[in-house]
Amino acid sequence: MPALSRIAKAATKAARQPIGLITCLIAALTLSAGLMMTGCTPRDNEAAAPLAIVAKTVDDHSYARPQEARVSHVDLDLTADFNQKILKGTATLTLVTEANAKQVILDTRALDIQSVTDASGAPLKFTLGKGNDMMGKPLTIELPQGAQKIVVHYATTKDGTALQWLSPEQTAGKKLPFVFSQGEEIHTRTWIPTQDSPAIRQTYSARIVVPSNLVAVMSADRLTPEGEKVPGHAAQRAFRFDMKKPIAPYLIAIAIGDIGFKAEGSRTGVYAEKATLAAAASEFSDMQSMLEAAEKLYGPYQWGRYDVLVLPPSFPFGGMENPTLTFATPTVIAGDKSLVSLVAHELAHSWSGNLVTNATWEDFWLNEGFTVYFEGRIMEEVYGKDRADMLRVLGWQDLQGTLKDLTEPGSKTANPDFTRLHPDLKGINPDDYFSDVPYEKGAAFLRMLEAHFGRKKLDAYLKGYFQRYAFQSMTTDAFVIDLRTHLLHNDADLEKSLKIHQWLYDKGMPDNAVAPTSALLDEVSAQVLAFTEGTPAKDLKVADYSSPQWQYFLTHLPDTLTVEQMAQLDDAYGFSKTHNSEILFAWLQLAIQHHYQPAMPALESFLTGQGRRKFVVPLFRSLMAQEGWGVDMAKAVYAKARPGYHDVTRHTVDDIVK
Incomplete structure (x- = not known):
């Protein structure tokens, strides 16, 4: 067994044991000595044992064999065809290989692979192996001796799950089409043929050709913000991008549409459809303060700019932490900055998730757990x-x-x-x-x-x-x-x-967990009790309630709540008409539970008007739990809503609404 593999195996075994320190230290010291002989710095030396484990970790969700040949850079040259709803062109991959490497294996799913060449244009042999619906098919490419670059000629297909193509009617502006990507967790392989594992970090560059009335943005530095002419194609323009920092493939992101921009600070700004830009920019005006607070806590921001792109409502998540350009749902635009913790969360990912990334999806908590903790610290600071x-x-x-x-x-x-x-x-x-x-x-x-x-x-x-x-x-x-x-x-x-x-x-929660507390929410509990004991809704002491207080109030009402009490609350506070998505979500869950008919139009509108999985999935589950009317409504509403949802959302809801 090679030394590195032996050390990594020993260190991994030690890490899994509550007490394994001697083994662990021996592994670290042994590896450190080896790295010192090859000229490693003391700081690199400190990280030696952990990185040895990562180097030998197998990602069960990738076909790649990076120890033999790994992708280090992706250069995209793609044209967006909104009529066929495809991206087509080339991906030129720069490789780092072992001296005797004879092939490289890429991850693909639902891609039309047309040909593969070397850098000079000479054809290379390739095969698409057997695969499965989850992981797709391995693309194995035979390598000439010493090959460092390969060019894959391809197009995306309608079966891909990363890209969502929207008609003008599905956008805020209603005039021009839109497309965006969502690569996390293993969807990048449906629009880029690469090694789609978070452990295989890659730099990337891109030239994206789009209709001249649309704008392309990516999770990278914008080299041509206004685009450039495409010779011989007056109806098109090209945008160029460059990401010099190595990132996980799921963080390569693209959006094309009628997109405008407004600066919020020296390093921050908001992109959005022009129809929603003013509202989005107003909502996120504290971005620069958040960035400065984050740097104060955990060190310099290392990605240049931090901008946010507000996407159409079908975006399946609250936000996606694509480097330099967070993708965000419009459901956080409440008009009063009450839901901007989402921006704090995605900004925090610039350290936990983007700077240091989970190597496999079994280590997902290293991204998200760190980020939720960090988000709280940013919110507290600001x-x-x-x-x-x-x-x-x-x-x-x-x-x-x-x-x-x-x-x-x-x-x-x-x-x-x-x-x-x-x-x-x-x-x-x-x-x-x-x-x-x-x-x-x-x-x-x-x-x-x-x-x-x-x-x-x-x-x-x-x-x-x-x-x-x-x-x-x-x-x-x-x-x-x-x-x-x-x-x-x-x-x-x-x-x-x-x-x-x-x-x-282990499973479950250890008994030394520290439950958080809030004096303000303790006061909310008193108002919940007062209401359940007969105080009319209009007489509750809730005049200055913030979004978290209302969320807490609604989620702590008793199961014995009557339809009459629901009506009282709705009349007094207009929950069925609120523009705050978190409050509306909590209210609609109650409405389903108690079959509060006046809220059903709002429920249908909410489910058909946005596709954020955090809201959509629980609401459909709640409907399906209500025999008769609930199941009937779930099926009818989902039939209308499904065409507008991203595949990530459809994948989950399809299993709920049978």
Whole structure:
């Protein structure tokens, strides 16, 4: 067994044990010595053992064999055809190979591979192997001796899941079409033939040709903001992009549409359809303050600009942390900045997720748990502790509901293994693991560490962690070794008392979790009690309630709520007409539970007017749980809504609405 493999195997085994420090240290020292002989710096030396584990980690959701030949750079030259709804052109891949490498294996799904050549244009032999619906097919390309570049000629197809092509009627402006990508988790392979694993970081460049009345943006530096002429094609223009920092493939992102821009600060700004640009820019005017607060906590922002693109309503997530350009749902535009924690979350990903990235989708919590924790710290810095505490309580509340759903006998969503921070996802679509667990349980783990070590020590550790592994990928096993070395200081008794192994590898919640509290939400509980005991809705002391307070109020009303009480609340506070998506979502869940008919038009409008999975999936589940009217309504509404949803959302809802 080669030395690196032997060390990585030993270190991984040690990381999985509650007490494995001697083995771990020997592995680290041995590897460190080897790296020192090859000229590694002391800082590189500190990260040696963890990165050795990552280097030998197998990604079960990729066909790539990066130890033999790996993609280091992708250069795209694509034309957007809105009539056929395809991107077509070339992907030129720069490779790093072993001396005797004879082939490179790429991930593809639903791509029309037309030919493959070397850099000179000479054809290369290639085969599309057998695959499956989840992972697609491996594209194996025979390599000439010493080949460092290959060119794949291809087009996307209608069966791809990353791109959503929208008609003018599906956009805010109603005049021009739109297309956007969503690569996370394993969807990039449906629009780019590359090694689609978060451990295989790649730089990229692109030339995107679009109709001359549209604008292209990507998660990279914009080299031609206004576009450039395409010789011989007066109705087209080309946009060029360059990402010099190595990123995970799922972070390569594109959008094309009637897009405008407004600067918010020296390094921040908002892109959106021109019809919604003013509202979006007003909502996100605090972006520069958020960026400065984040840098104060965990070090310099390393991506140049931080901009946000507000997408059409079908975007399946609240936000997607594409480097330099967060993609965001318009459902966070409430008109009062009440939902801008989403921007804090996506900004935090610039450190946890983009700078240091989960190496496999079983390590997803390293992206999301860190980010939820960091999001809370940004919100506290910019908007104050009270607001941040309320958001933490709401997140904790969501986590408790998710844990119950995943473990309750007879539940249709029961899957106790998904209560782990590090689940076994072999053979499972990583999209199906999406829940509050990696987000909120991961954040609770870091809050537990904060409670023990104090913020000053934990902040110093996290800042060092981002510095040690900047532009690298990380596994849970490797993180354990780093945690032992730099925060626990190899104290085996402390590791055991903090229940580190239980937190990271076992099901459920350890009993040393620290539940967040909020004085403001405690006061809300008193108003919930007053209402349930007979105080009329209009007489409640709720005049200054913020969005988190209303969310808490609505989610703590008792199951015994009557339709008459629902009507009182609706008359007094207009919940069925609110423009705050979080409050409306909580209200509609109550409306389904109590079959409150006046809210049904709002429910149908909400489900057909946006495709954010956080809202759509629970609402359809709630409808399907109501025999008779609920099932009938779910099927009727989904028939209308499905064509407008992104494939990521359809994938989940298809299994709910049978």
